[in-house]
Amino acid sequence: MSAFEALVEVRLRPGIADPQGSTIERSLPALGFDNVSEVKVGKAIRLHIEADDEAGARGQVEALCQRFLTNPVIEDSVVTLTKAAS
Amino acid sequence: MSAFEALVEVRLRPGIADPQGSTIERSLPALGFDNVSEVKVGKAIRLHIEADDEAGARGQVEALCQRFLTNPVIEDSVVTLTKAAS
Numbered sequence: 001m002s003a004f005e006a007l008v009e010v011r012l013r014p015g016i017a018d019p020q021g022s023t024i025e026r027s028l029p030a031l032g033f034d035n036v037s038e039v040k041v042g043k044a045i046r047l048h049i050e051a052d053d054e055a056g057a058r059g060q061v062e063a064l065c066q067r068f069l070t071n072p073v074i075e076d077s078v079v080t081l082t083k084a085a086s
Numbered sequence: 087m088s089a090f091e092a093l094v095e096v097r098l099r100p101g102i103a104d105p106q107g108s109t110i111e112r113s114l115p116a117l118g119f120d121n122v123s124e125v126k127v128g129k130a131i132r133l134h135i136e137a138d139d140e141a142g143a144r145g146q147v148e149a150l151c152q153r154f155l156t157n158p159v160i161e162d163s164v165v166t167l168t169k170a171a172s
Binding site: 007010011024027028033035038040041042043044046047051064068 | 093095096097107110113114117119121122123124125126127128129130131132133134135136137146150153154155
């Protein structure tokens with residue numbers, strides 16, 4: 001068994017309204033940042049997983065995403081795995 | 087001017103209670119995942135920024151984090167920049 005650190009970035013699918021991101025973006029010019037656009041706010045979930053190999057770990061994390069970390073109707077997820085120092 | 091895509095991962099500092107992460111972690115064994123631990127839920131903020139160079143872009147994104155994307159008392163942030171296709 002090997003240990004992996006997973007980062008799951010959950011973001012709203014294109015076309016889904018992102019009121020948090022829009023609010024940040026609208027307030028930026030008044031705060032002196034007029035060169036920032038397309039602000040999107042999502043979730044970053046970190047977890048530690050033990051599996052036989054990287055493919056197994058990735059499959060399990062993707063199953064977690066599908067089953068309850070994301071709402072696949074409105075959200076996409078991107079999984080990044082790194083081998084944990086053991 | 088160059089364009090960059092920034093990903094800001096905002097996470098709770100070590101020692102700060104993370105009730106969302108704890109709740110997910112507690113429910114995992116009942117769902118068949120007994121090899122997952124240390125679940126932490128944070129925010130992932132994506133934005134598009136124009137700046138002269140990567141150091142300038144990074145400086146501005148870090149200023150944004152300090153000023154209003156994070157609460158530095160309880161949160162840490164990690165900035166990842168990639169050059170946008172132009």
